[in-house]
Structure formats: structure tokens, C-alpha cells
Amino acid sequence: GNSVTQMEGPVTLSEEAFLTINCTYTATGYPSLFWYVQYPGEGLQLLLKATKADDKGSNKGFEATYRKETTSFHLEKGSVQVSDSAVYFCALSADGGTSYGKLTFGQGTILTVHP
Amino acid sequence: NAGVTQTPKFQVLKTGQSMTLQCAQDMNHNSMYWYRQDPGMGLRLIYYSASEGTTDKGEVPNGYNVSRLNKREFSLRLESAAPSQTSVYFCASTKTQGIGEKLFFGSGTQLSVL
Numbered sequence: 001g002n003s004v005t006q007m008e009g010p011v012t013l014s015e016e017a018f019l020t021i022n023c024t025y026t027a028t029g030y031p032s033l034f035w036y037v038q039y040p041g042e043g044l045q046l047l048l049k050a051t052k053a054d055d056k057g058s059n060k061g062f063e064a065t066y067r068k069e070t071t072s073f074h075l076e077k078g079s080v081q082v083s084d085s086a087v088y089f090c091a092l093s094a095d096g097g098t099s100y101g102k103l104t105f106g107q108g109t110i111l112t113v114h115p
Numbered sequence: 116n117a118g119v120t121q122t123p124k125f126q127v128l129k130t131g132q133s134m135t136l137q138c139a140q141d142m143n144h145n146s147m148y149w150y151r152q153d154p155g156m157g158l159r160l161i162y163y164s165a166s167e168g169t170t171d172k173g174e175v176p177n178g179y180n181v182s183r184l185n186k187r188e189f190s191l192r193l194e195s196a197a198p199s200q201t202s203v204y205f206c207a208s209t210k211t212q213g214i215g216e217k218l219f220f221g222s223g224t225q226l227s228v229l
Contacts, residue, residue, distance in 0.1 A: 004157070032215040043119070043205055043220030044158075051215040089157060093215065102148070102173065103218065105157035 002027045006090050006106035013080055013113050021075040021109050023064075023090035031092040033057075033066050033073040034103065038087040047075075047088070080113045087111070117141050121206050121221035128196045128228045136191040136224050138206030146209045147189035148173075148218070149181060151202040158205065164189055165212060196228045 007022040025031065032051045036044040048057030050066035050073065057064050062077045073090060090106040119140045128134055140147065145166050150158040160173030164183040178200060180192045189208075193200060203225050207218040 034215075036218075041222070043207075043222045044218070045220070046217045049215055049217070091157075102160055102163060103158070105159070107155050107157045 002031070002092060002094055002104045004090050004092055004104055004106035006088075006109050009108075010110035010112060013111070015082055015113055015115050016079045017113075019075070019077040019080045019084075019111070021088055021090075021111070023073045023075065023106060025071050025073065025090075025092050027071075027092055027094060027104075029094065030068075031094050033064070034091045034093070035062070035064055035073070035075050036089045036091060036105075038089065038108075040086070044089060080111075082113050082115055085111055085113045119206055119208055119219050119221035121204075121224050123224060124222070125225050126227070128193075128226065130197060130228060132196050133192070133194050134196065134226075135193075136204055136206075136226075137188070138190065138221060139188045140206075140208040140219070141187065142208065142210070142219065143186070144208035144210045144219070145186070146212055147183065148207045148209075149179075149189070149191045150205045150207065151175065152205060152223070153202050161191065161204075196226075198228045200226065201228045202226060 003026045034049045035047040037047045038044045048059040050057040053068035055066045087108045091103040122137045148163040149161040162181040164170045167186045206221045209216045
């Protein structure tokens with residue numbers, strides 16, 4: 001079956017530090033890959049996505065590149081802010097049939113950014 | 116512009132009690148989903164409805180039932196609550212089931228079963 005593995009957390013950084021959150025996946029075929037973010041007390045929001053190999057998703061200074069050869073979709077940001085403190089989820093959507101809307105999520109990584 | 120609305124936001128039940136979690140979306144989306152979120156496990160799909168009139172099991176359906184009441188509403192029912200169902204429940208929707216479709220999530224229901 002499909003699975004997503006994220007780096008162990010929590011991650012604590014100082015403001016303006018570089019962020020990397022690792023994500024690797026196992027899936028058959030050609031899944032779409034996503035990063036969702038959850039701010040305290042809220043539901044998840046889509047941060048960025050990539051639907052085919054070598055695509056780069058980007059939003060709000062965050063980037064992730066779909067690497068099929070390493071089955072990875074690592075999230076990066078060059079300079080984090082306090083407002084980036086949240087839980088980040090890597091997820092995939094399997095291809096084929098009617099399964100596109102059903103996501104398989106990683107366990108989530110808690111990010112805390114200090115001033 | 117409400118998006119996906121879930122009620123209630125918080126609920127405490129005793130073991131064996133029943134309850135229904137309500138979800139409604141105002142974006143004219145075709146597909147709706149129920150997920151549960153547990154610490155260290157990410158979100159897991161309970162049930163989904165690809166379109167009005169259809170429902171299917173997800174990864175962890177045991178102990179739950181769903182109803183797609185109409186295009187807007189998708190409810191989740193716990194017939195006999197168990198402590199293992201203590202979790203945060205999220206409803207989500209998508210316009211279609213196309214490749215890379217974005218999910219829109221509600222703000223969640225925090226359920227405790229004592």
C-alpha cells in the first residue's frame with residue numbers, strides 16, 4: 001500500500017534560519033504529492049503541491065521538488081518566521097481509478113520558530 | 116464565505132453513547148471526506164463520498180457510519196462510542212477527484228470518549 005514517512009520532530013528554529021523537513025513516500029504508479037500546514041486550532045490548508053516528477057511546488061517562500069528517483073518531496077524555506085510555527089504534513093494522492101481525492105498522510109512535523 | 120463547517124467543535128461522550136458529527140460545505144463540491152487525526156499518526160481516512168448518493172470505506176471505517184444527506188452535507192455517526200475513538204475529526208471536500216485536487220478542510224471536532 002501507499003505510505004508517507006516524515007522526519008521525526010519536533011523541529012525548533014530561530015527566526016531567519018533555514019528549514020528542511022524531509023518526506024519520503026512509497027506508492028505504485030505516479031502519485032501527486034502535497035504539503036499541508038495546520039496552524040493551532042485550525043484545519044489543514046494546502047501549502048504546495050506537485051503532480052509529476054521534477055515538478056517544483058512553491059508558496060509563501062516554501063518549496064518542494066518531486067524527486068521520483070529518490071521517492072522524496074522535502075520541504076524547504078530559506079528564512080523562517082515566527083508565523084511559520086505550525087504542524088506540517090506531507091501527503092500523497094494515488095493515481096488511477098477514483099482515488100485521487102483520498103490522501104495518505106505522513107505523521108506530521110511540529111515546527112516552532114523562536115524570535 | 117464559510118467553506119467547510121463542522122459541528123460541534125468539542126464533545127465529550129461516555130463509552131457506549133452515540134452521536135453524529137455534522138459537516139456542510141458551501142463550495143458546490145462533489146466529493147467529501149471524513150478523517151481522524153491522532154498524535155504521531157497523521158490523518159487517516161474513515162469514509163468518503165465521491166459524489167452525492169455514494170459512500171465508500173476508507174482506511175479505518177470500523178465503528179463508524181456515514182450519510183451523504185445531499186450535495187452539501189456529509190455526516191459521521193458513532194453508534195456506540197469507545198475510548199479508542201477519542202480523536203480529532205476533520206471533514207474535507209474537493210470539487211472533483213482529478214489529479215492533484217486540493218482538499219478543503221473544516222476546523223475539526225475534538226471528541227473525547229470516557
